[in-house]
């Protein structure tokens with residue numbers, strides 16, 4: 001599967017860093033397709049207007065619905081199935097929903113986690129709608145629901161000025177999980193959050209640096225003992241920095257991890 005990611009934004013240049021490093025290499029080698037489109041290309045006035053004053057008053061401006069609808073229709077047409085209707089499911093089978101996923105970054109969205117990234121990495125086509133100002137006219141999300149699976153997503157409990165930073169983070173967190181993007185897939189296994197715990201501390205040469213020595217256990221060459229120490233460090237670090245993650249793990253899960261080292 002060669003996943004396709006479309007990003008719609010009034011600041012397409014904001015997404016240029018996705019042309020760099022591993023994600024850039026993955027795009028060049030055809031592991032994924034990433035297209036960034038300027039929402040202003042779907043305006044019709046000479047000022048390429050994308051915003052207007054909010055009904056009901058209030059500060060700031062709201063993104064107009066029509067440019068978004070035209071941009072989203074254009075993405076569907078480019079995909080070649082603007083009018084595709086899913087076949088009815090066979091007897092007893094789940095209805096297959098071939099609609100692309102429309103991710104709408106928003107502080108009011110469900111929080112993006114590693115589990116979200118893992119789910120996104122299974123998707124064939126994701127469209128990311130980067131809002132600005134006070135947000136996108138809500139009717140766009142309702143209208144889009146006929147053609148997309150619409151998912152408002154938040155990067156975290158703080159406020160940004162728009163969706164672009166969130167999309168950069170989501171695309172990176174997702175694309176790095178795709179086969180072939182990260183050179184050594186082993187490195188995905190022991191990362192923070194990959195198994196519900198924070199990652200263990202890491203060290204490299206020299207063995208003593210500014211009077212600070214690497215923990216002896218790491219120099220022992222005993223891989224079972226090293227694995228045990230690393231698991232202990234993960235649990236200790238998680239309990240200290242993110243007790244919420246420890247509570248999310250049930251006892252059997254933690255014990256199973258302990259037995260696995």
Ligand SMILES: N#Cc1c(-c2ccc3cc[nH]c3c2)n[nH]c1N
Nearest residue numbers: 105106131155156160162163166
């Ligand atoms: N995701 C996310 C966000 C945002 C966000 C997203 C889109 C817009 C459009 C205007 N302002 C925005 C803020 N703020 N904080 C987050 N975690």
